[in-house]
Amino acid sequence: xxxxxxxxxxxxxxxxxxxxxxxxxxxxxxxxxxxxxxxxxxxxxxxxxxxxxxxxxxxxxxxxxxxxxxxxxxxxxxxxxxxxxxxxxxxxxxxxxxxxxxxxxxxxxxxxxxxxxxxxxxxxxxxxxxxxxxxxx
Amino acid sequence: xxxxxxxxxxxxxxxxxxxxxxxxxxxxxxxxxxxxxxxxxxxxxxxxxxxxxxxxxxxxxxxxxxxxxxxxxxxxxxxxxxxxxxxxxxxxxxxxxxxxxxxxxxxxxxxxxxxxxxxxxxxxxxxxxxxxxxxxx
DNA sequence: ATAATTGATGCAATGGAAGTGCAATTATTA
DNA sequence: TAATAATTGCACTTCCATTGCATCAATTAT
Numbered sequence: 001x002x003x004x005x006x007x008x009x010x011x012x013x014x015x016x017x018x019x020x021x022x023x024x025x026x027x028x029x030x031x032x033x034x035x036x037x038x039x040x041x042x043x044x045x046x047x048x049x050x051x052x053x054x055x056x057x058x059x060x061x062x063x064x065x066x067x068x069x070x071x072x073x074x075x076x077x078x079x080x081x082x083x084x085x086x087x088x089x090x091x092x093x094x095x096x097x098x099x100x101x102x103x104x105x106x107x108x109x110x111x112x113x114x115x116x117x118x119x120x121x122x123x124x125x126x127x128x129x130x131x132x133x134x135x136x137x
Numbered sequence: 138x139x140x141x142x143x144x145x146x147x148x149x150x151x152x153x154x155x156x157x158x159x160x161x162x163x164x165x166x167x168x169x170x171x172x173x174x175x176x177x178x179x180x181x182x183x184x185x186x187x188x189x190x191x192x193x194x195x196x197x198x199x200x201x202x203x204x205x206x207x208x209x210x211x212x213x214x215x216x217x218x219x220x221x222x223x224x225x226x227x228x229x230x231x232x233x234x235x236x237x238x239x240x241x242x243x244x245x246x247x248x249x250x251x252x253x254x255x256x257x258x259x260x261x262x263x264x265x266x267x268x269x270x271x272x273x274x
Numbered sequence: 275a276t277a278a279t280t281g282a283t284g285c286a287a288t289g290g291a292a293g294t295g296c297a298a299t300t301a302t303t304a
Numbered sequence: 305t306a307a308t309a310a311t312t313g314c315a316c317t318t319c320c321a322t323t324g325c326a327t328c329a330a331t332t333a334t
Contacts, residue, residue: 014301014302014310014311016300016301016310016311016312018311018312019311034291035291035292036290036291045312045313046312046313046314047313048293048294048312048313048314049311049312049313051292051293052311052312053311067204067206069204069262071204071208071210071291071320071321072290072291073208073291073292092250094252094256097259097260105252105253108250108251108252108253110250111248113229113247113263113265114245115231115242115245115265115267116242116245116270117270118269118270118273118274119231119265119267119268119269119270119273120267120268120273121265121266121267122234122266122267122268123265123266123267124263124264124265124266125206125262125263125264125265125266126250126261126262126263126264127261127262127263128250128252128256128258128260128261128262129258129259129260129261129262130252130256130257130258130259130260131256131257131259132255132256133253133254133255133256136255136256136257137255151281151282151330151331153281153282153283153329153330155282155283156282171320172320172321173319173320182283182284183283183284183285184284185283185284185285185286185322185323186282186283186284188321188322189282189283190282192322208291208292208319208320209319209320210320210321
């Protein structure tokens with residue numbers, strides 16, 4: 001079990017208070033968050049810092065972007081099984097039309113999608129929309 | 138074979154010159170277009186008019202939105218097989234990382250995606266990214 | 275036919291998210 | 305301790321999406 005400090009150091013990212021806080025914030029959340037979410041959680045910090053922290057995490061495959069169709073980019077920590085840096089990885093995310101939350105279904109893999117001749121598939125973005133377990137109860 | 142006029146009238150949308158032009162523009166395109174694309178094609182018209190025309194079309198299931206992950210909403214005419222108003226329809230779109238164009242692959246259906254217990258799938262948004270037939274040649 | 279009403283269009287402005295340049299601050303290394 | 309490099313905060317900018325309001329065109333009622 002790596003500490004957050006070790007994780008950051010292993011990727012040559014300097015350990016700062018801000019980064020630890022943002023990492024912990026993301027780790028506590030089960031859902032994907034927007035930059036505004038982070039902004040609201042850290043009102044003392046500057047938007048730009050939060051933005052750049054997330055970008056740093058993204059570049060180093062600590063978080064990955066999720067495009068759930070709401071028009072606002074969301075972010076979530078990469079988990080054990082997350083191969084979002086690998087081109088052919090299939091992301092599966094669920095967006096709840098009721099509570100508007102987006103969660104990663106990392107365990108649910110997607111079958112290979114066939115594309116017409118001449119097309120080369122490099123990456124697949126799949127978002128299932130509907131009602132999440134909390135809202136359907 | 139319905140004329141555009143008939144199509145609009147059947148949906149209680151007034152037939153205007155602008156609407157006919159935009160419809161024709163979309164019909165000629167095989168790819169999904171952004172509002173800016175339409176704007177560039179009709180420089181004399183106001184952006185708002187184009188925007189609201191597309192929105193009217195969207196509400197009446199004449200076009201559907203495509204979120205291909207570029208961050209900019211794209212639109213394409215609903216085709217014969219397009220059931221984008223039906224909840225369980227599976228949209229499949231292909232976004233070319235090279236030419237940045239997005240096309241509808243209406244003929245390519247996707248298998249039903251399984252979601253965990255408690256989750257209700259209403260809709261699936263699937264975007265395959267890669268290289269299109271024109272660019273891979 | 276004309277007035278009243280409804281819808282379409284154009285202009286101006288707003289809001290939100292994403293991104294950048296630069297100065298100041300903090301941490302690392304020489 | 306000085307020099308260097310990275311991080312943070314502030315101020316902007318840009319781009320897309322969206323709305324309010326006035327005007328113009330078209331439809332309906334009188």
